[in-house]
Amino acid sequence: MPKHIKFYALILIMIVFINVAVYRHLDNQASVKYNSLHSLYQLKSDSAFAYLVKHASETIPLADTLMAISESKENENPAKIRQWIDKAKIQAEDFDEQLLTIIEFSDTFTNDAVPKLSVNNTAMTTENQQDMFILAFQARTWRPLYQISYSYWKSDPKTIDAKTRETLRSLATELRSLNQTITSFKDDAHHMFFQDQIESYKAEMLRQLKPHLERLNKIQDDFTGQK
Structure with a gap:
């Protein structure tokens, strides 16, 4: 083989090795940067979760308003009923938004779960989390x-029928039960973050929220006639 061909072949091999080395270096840098961003996202998510749980509002005020409507007299002043209903709508929207945000x-980051865009432009890391979000959305x-x-x-005349009263009582009862569950996690919110146990707390909270949301959803489906 002519010397100049050997020379060019050697140069080509060197270029290939250099390109491979540069690629690996850049790939390693990208991996380090990604892992750093992933860790920061996890830390941010964990911190937000602990804060949201710690400062979660109670569901008792909403439950009390629903019971007030349910137990109202047949001849109750319609203006007062309307006031209670409007108050309950505001309380319910606040509660629904709070629960969906929690x-x-x-997010749980077991098995290096990667956040993915999900319903309502939210980021979810597991199917269970996404299923719970959808369930909470349905149980609003x-x-x-x-x-x-x-x-x-x-x-006309202004009345609250028996089915509506029973539905409101059922919702109020379940909301009071849900409040106990949320309160139990509020008490541990400060410790869960600093004891490095927040992942297990998240999973356990979702597990305990699920039956409440299923019952709330069923109460509403029974009221609207859905199956």
Whole structure:
């Protein structure tokens, strides 16, 4: 083989090795940067979750308002009923948003789970988290209240029927039970972050929230006639 061909072949081999080395170096840098961003995202998510749980509002005020409507007298002042219904709608929207946000930040990073874009432009890391978010979305307490509000506005004379009263009582009972569950996690919110146990707390909270949300969803489906 002519010397100049050997020379060019050697140069080509050197270029290939240099390119491979540069690629590996850049790939390692990218991996380090990605892992750093992933860790920061996890830390941010964990911190937000602990804060949200620690400062979670109680569901008792909403439950009390629902019971007030349910136990109202047949001849109650319609203006007072409307005031209670409007108050309940605001309380329900606040509660629904709070619960959805807590679930959104309940990311678990086991097995190097990677956040993925999910429903309502949220980021989820597991199918369980996504399923819980959808369940909470379906169980939103404001849904029946807007239907009740519309029905009451249309009724003449202004009345709250027996089915509506029973639904409101059932919702209030479940909300009080849910409040106990949330409160139990609020008490541990400060410790969960600093004891490096937040992943297990997140998973356990989702597990305990699920039956509450399923019951809330069923109460509403029974009220609206859905199956």
